[in-house]
Amino acid sequence: MSDFPRTPPKQSWTFSNDINAEIRRAAATGIYDIRGGGSKRKLPHFDDLLFLGASISRYPLEGYRERCATDVWLGTRYAKNPIHLDIPITIAGMSFGALSGPAKEALGRGASAAGTSTTTGDGGMTEEERGHSKTLVYQYLPSRYGMNPDDLRRADAIEVVVGQGAKPGGGGMLLGQKISDRVAQMRNLPKGIDQRSACRHPDWTGPDDLEIKILELREITDWEKPIYVKVGGARPYYDTALAVKAGADVVVLDGMQGGTAATQDVFIENVGMPILACIPQAVKALQDLGMHRKVQLIVSGGIRTGADVAKAMALGADAVAIGTAALIALGDNDPAYEAEYNKLGTTAGAYDDWHEGKDPAGITTQDPELFKRFDPILGGRRLKNYLKVMTLEAQTIARACGKNHLHNLEPEDLCALSIEAAAMAGVPLAGTNWIPGRNGGF
Amino acid sequence: MQTFDLAAQGLRALNSTLHGLKGQTNQTAWEIINPKGAHAIAVGLDAPVDVTVRGSTGYYCAGMNKQATVRVKGSAGPGVAENMMSGTVIIDGDASQYAGATGRGGLLVIKGNASSRCGISMKGIDIVVHGSIGHMSAFMAQSGNMVVLGDAGEALGDSLYEARLFVRGSVKSLGADCIEKEMRPEHLALLADLLKRGEADHLAKPEEFKRYGSARKLYTFNIDNASSY
Numbered sequence: 001m002s003d004f005p006r007t008p009p010k011q012s013w014t015f016s017n018d019i020n021a022e023i024r025r026a027a028a029t030g031i032y033d034i035r036g037g038g039s040k041r042k043l044p045h046f047d048d049l050l051f052l053g054a055s056i057s058r059y060p061l062e063g064y065r066e067r068c069a070t071d072v073w074l075g076t077r078y079a080k081n082p083i084h085l086d087i088p089i090t091i092a093g094m095s096f097g098a099l100s101g102p103a104k105e106a107l108g109r110g111a112s113a114a115g116t117s118t119t120t121g122d123g124g125m126t127e128e129e130r131g132h133s134k135t136l137v138y139q140y141l142p143s144r145y146g147m148n149p150d151d152l153r154r155a156d157a158i159e160v161v162v163g164q165g166a167k168p169g170g171g172g173m174l175l176g177q178k179i180s181d182r183v184a185q186m187r188n189l190p191k192g193i194d195q196r197s198a199c200r201h202p203d204w205t206g207p208d209d210l211e212i213k214i215l216e217l218r219e220i221t222d223w224e225k226p227i228y229v230k231v232g233g234a235r236p237y238y239d240t241a242l243a244v245k246a247g248a249d250v251v252v253l254d255g256m257q258g259g260t261a262a263t264q265d266v267f268i269e270n271v272g273m274p275i276l277a278c279i280p281q282a283v284k285a286l287q288d289l290g291m292h293r294k295v296q297l298i299v300s301g302g303i304r305t306g307a308d309v310a311k312a313m314a315l316g317a318d319a320v321a322i323g324t325a326a327l328i329a330l331g332d333n334d335p336a337y338e339a340e341y342n343k344l345g346t347t348a349g350a351y352d353d354w355h356e357g358k359d360p361a362g363i364t365t366q367d368p369e370l371f372k373r374f375d376p377i378l379g380g381r382r383l384k385n386y387l388k389v390m391t392l393e394a395q396t397i398a399r400a401c402g403k404n405h406l407h408n409l410e411p412e413d414l415c416a417l418s419i420e421a422a423a424m425a426g427v428p429l430a431g432t433n434w435i436p437g438r439n440g441g442f
Numbered sequence: 443m444q445t446f447d448l449a450a451q452g453l454r455a456l457n458s459t460l461h462g463l464k465g466q467t468n469q470t471a472w473e474i475i476n477p478k479g480a481h482a483i484a485v486g487l488d489a490p491v492d493v494t495v496r497g498s499t500g501y502y503c504a505g506m507n508k509q510a511t512v513r514v515k516g517s518a519g520p521g522v523a524e525n526m527m528s529g530t531v532i533i534d535g536d537a538s539q540y541a542g543a544t545g546r547g548g549l550l551v552i553k554g555n556a557s558s559r560c561g562i563s564m565k566g567i568d569i570v571v572h573g574s575i576g577h578m579s580a581f582m583a584q585s586g587n588m589v590v591l592g593d594a595g596e597a598l599g600d601s602l603y604e605a606r607l608f609v610r611g612s613v614k615s616l617g618a619d620c621i622e623k624e625m626r627p628e629h630l631a632l633l634a635d636l637l638k639r640g641e642a643d644h645l646a647k648p649e650e651f652k653r654y655g656s657a658r659k660l661y662t663f664n665i666d667n668a669s670s671y
Contacts, residue, residue, distance in 0.1 A: 144544040144563060147525055149486050149506040188546070188565040188584050189603060193661040196601070198582060202562040203521040203540040209501070212481045216502040216521075219457045220486030 033265040036098075036354030036364065037324060038166050038257040038301065043274040045257070045302055046311040048421030049414050050430060053400045061399040068395040069405040072319050074296050075157060075226020075249040078218070082226055082249075083135055083157055086115025087391045088319035088406060089309055091326055092254075092300050093139045093159065093230070095121025097183045097195075098261030098354065099327075100371035101128045102379070103363045106330055108132030109376060110383025114391075119159060119321075122172060122197050122261075124186045125151040132380075137228065140217065142171065142198040145187040149220055157250075158217055159228040160210070162201075162239070165258030165301040168232025168272045172197035172263060180366040207242040214247045228252050233278035233301065234271075240285035244295050252321065253282050255301030259324040261364070262355030275301035275312075277424040280411075283316030292316065293407075306393020313394070314409035315425060329386035330379040331361045444469050448483070449476035456483065460510075463489040479519065484512050487529070504531045507548060520557075523550045526567055532641070539576075542569045545586065551640045558595065561588045564605055570640025580607055581617065589636050591646050599654055607654040608633055610646055619660045625653045 011017065022033065054060035061068060075082035091111045096104050098121060105128035111118045117135035120126075124146015130136055138155030140147065152158060163169060184191040204213045214227055229243040230252035243251045255275025260268065279299055286292040299312050300321035312320050327333075333341075335348040340360035344351065354364035362374035398406050401413045415430040416422035422429040423436035446456055456474065463469060472493045477483055481500035484493050487510040495503065498516030508527045517535030526545040533541075536554035543559070545567025552560075552569070558576035561569050564583045574592030581597070583605035593611035600617020606629070607620075616622075633648035 144525060144565070147544065148527060148546065149488065149508065149525075152486075152506070190661070193603075196582070198563065202559065202581075203502075203524050203543040209520075212501045216482040216485050216505050219453065219482045220506055222458060222461060223454070 034262050034355055035265050035268070035352040036260060036262050037268070037352040038259040039269055039272075039274075041269060043257065043302075044276050044418065044420045044424055045274060046276060046308045048276070048417045049311050049425055049427065050417060051307075051310070051314075051397055051401055051413055052415060054402045058402045060402050061404060063396060063399050066399065067404060068399050070391055070395060072296070072407070074228075074298070074319065077249045077291075077295055078223065078247065079157075079226040079249055080222075080224045081156075083117065085117060085135065085319070087387060088313065089114075089303075089387055089390055090116050090137075090298060090319055090321045091118040092258070092321040092323035093119035093121045093137070093161065094323055094327075095123035095261060096126045096129070096186070097121070097123035097179075097366070098364060100363060100365055100374065101126055101182075102371050102374050102376040103327075103330060104129040105132050105376040106374070106379030106383060107326060108136070109380025110326075110329075110387065111135075113380065113384040114387035116387065117156065120155075123183065124148075125155070126186075128376075130154065132376075139230075142201045143187075144202070145197075152217070152225075153221055155225060157226040157228060158221070159230050159252060160214065160217070160248075161230045162210075162243075163232035163234065163254075164230065164260060165232045165254030165256050165272055165275070166260035167263045167267045168234040169199060170263055170267050170271070171199035172261065183366055207246050210242075210246040218247075226250055228298070230254065232256075232258075233273040233275060236273075236278040237281040237285045240282040240297070241289060244286065244289055244291050248295060250296045250298060251282065251286075252298045252300070253278055254321075255299070257302030258300050259327075274424070275299055275303075276421060279312060279315040279317055280424070280426040286316075293318065306390040306395075307397060309390055309394040310397040310406065310409055311414065313406050314413050315411060318407065325386070326383055327363055329383045330363055331374065331382070332359070332363050334361055337361055443471045443473055445473045445475060447475050448480060449478060453480055453482060457485060460484055460487050460489075460491070460493065463487075463491050465489070477516070481519070484510070487512070490529075498535065507531060517554065518552075522552075523548070523567075526550065536573070537571075542567050545569070549639055551642075553641075555592065561586075561605070564588070568636055568639075570636055570642055572640075572642055572645060574611065577614075578617070580605055580620075583607070587632065587636055589633065589640060589642070589651070591642060599656070601660060602654075602656040604656065606632075608636075608651040609654065610651045613652075613654070616654065619657050620654055621657045623653045623655045625651070629653055 072088040108129045112134040118133040119137040135156045137157045141161045226249040228250040229248040231239040233255040256272035296318040298319045299317040303320045337360035357365045359365040362371040414427040474495045477497040479500045483503045485505040488508040490509045492511045494513045500519040502521045504512040504523045511530045514533045518533045518537045520538040521540045523531040524543045526548045528548045530549045532551040537552045537556045539557045541556045541560045542550040544563045546565045550569045552571045555573035556575045560575040560579040564586045566586045568587045570589045577595035580599045584603040590609045594613045596614045597617035599620030630648040637643040
């Protein structure tokens with residue numbers, strides 16, 4: 001052995017262990033990686049924003065004594081029966097099929113107890129969720145699985161889904177393992193086959209058609225229901241403007257951290273934008289059209305805490321939606337099941353093979369033995385608690401900023417910790433008055 | 443016969459009036475005059491009434507129909523009878539794109555031709571076209587029956603599930619996973635019934651048709667079939 005020091009082994013950043021493992025996996029199986037959830041990248045996010053709080057130039061409201069309201073009206077533009085929610089945190093669309101019936105029931109129970117809405121998904125409306133949801137939004141999706149005028153009429157709002165943050169421009173695939181008798185019957189498909197969801201609606205293309213489609217849905221439901229249009233975070237300025245032009249009451253905007261039941265990892269991680277970058281563009285579109293607060297904006301994709309809620313609203317959203325966070329509140333990825341996650345080759349917190357239907361927590365499965373483990377009453381209570389905590393957190397921040405309603409939060413209450421976040425959110429870099437891209441900046 | 447002048451009274455009043463017929467049986471025959479290509483005519487009906495539209499319609503005429511019979515004495519725009527649940531829709535003229543899209547039941551009869559994507563994603567509806575149909579018809583069709591007395595355009599039945607397709611004329615090309623299948627006696631009987639209900643039994647005989655359906659090779663993802671997707 002020479003006494004000279006050797007160059008230590010150096011791992012390539014480009015060909016990291018993760019990348020190399022994926023190359024080997026692809027080579028061995030011949031199929032791309034399919035998984036659930038949203039982007040796992042470290043993205044510019046609400047964590048990169050801070051509230052400034054009150055100071056000499058503005059005074060705060062007294063916590064626990066001075067009121068800070070949290071309610072929100074949705075669908076005030078055209079609907080005869082707009083929705084009034086106690087809190088601005090809604091439950092995002094998740095399908096029966098992807099989730100078990102008891103999990104849908106728990107979402108309804110929790111949301112109703114907290115005074116907010118739930119949303120159906122790509123599989124039709126189940127009795128579990130209609131029965132347990134005081135306010136239920138019925139998704140109108142490209143696949144139209146289970147779509148029928150009776151459910152349309154017993155919904156409280158209709159959400160025309162154009163895209164979702166995890167996969168803007170993509171359809172879906174529910175693998176055969178989860179196509180049980182009941183799922184197959186609701187979707188009018190043979191049991192056990194892979195079920196493909198189309199990426200485009202079958203009977204309209206583009207904003208002019210969408211306007212007519214919305215007219216039809218309004219006519220079928222006698223102009224009673226608010227009509228939402230949901231888009232993935234791709235071109236939020238134009239998508240928002242076009243949704244408004246097409247007649248939407250509410251725009252739902254989902255960033256790339258938003259989850260999906262199953263799609264290609266390459267799609268989740270490489271298509272779409274983080275929600276932080278999307279909100280200001282959508283708000284600007286609404287403001288340019290004179291429709292901010294007239295057409296409501298619901299944002300989603302990585303909302304986890306009351307601070308996230310407050311930041312989204314300060315940027316101009318009227319409400320937020322949660323999906324992944326709601327599942328975690330129900331018990332998804334709970335370390336209590338660590339031994340079983342290990343058997344599946346994963347660990348609590350990283351489990352994302354929801355499409356395989358083997359969820360130890362009994363939530364993202366159609367296996368009756370597994371979903372028996374999940375108690376919808378307890379799950380509902382946990383979700384209600386979580387929604388209440390998020391609301392209290394958002395109120396705490398809003399009071400500190402001197403706001404008597406969450407809707408009064410504004411970009412002026414915020415600063416950014418990074419240049420990227422400052423540019424995306426359109427708020428100054430902390431300690432400066434610099435908003436990259438504005439004020440004569442580049 | 444109740445007459446409704448759409449130009450004078452407006453779309454909202456029309457659909458509101460027709461929705462109000464649910465549960466009553468007094469006014470079962472309706473005529474809509476001056477449709478002038480309006481969209482969303484007679485959508486969301488849910489009563490055993492007979493509605494005749496005197497002229498051509500725009501998008502989504504008879505959308506999500508239940509129970510009603512809707513007759514269009516002209517041509518129909520895109521998405522006629524989309525997501526129909528039950529009842530009958532009869533178009534005297536031609537139909538534009540997506541006729542009968544995602545339909546879950548009932549019968550759609552088109553006495554002229556239908557454009558592209560006829561029966562797209564159909565889920566139980568029966569469609570009888572006296573003329574020809576355009577490209578990508580019955581794309582991802584899940585169930586139900588489509589009968590075409592004329593020809594079919596490119597990529598018929600692409601990514602088909604369990605719908606049955608019967609075409610009398612030529613098929614320009616079959617889509618991925620769609621194949622010609624044997625016509626067995628039960629199919630001939632089914633076809634005879636569809637032709638009769640589709641007011642086409644005097645125009646064609648079941649023996650003149652070929653049957654197409656799914657090869658079911660794309661039902662479970664397989665990388666070796668990737669070029670078919």
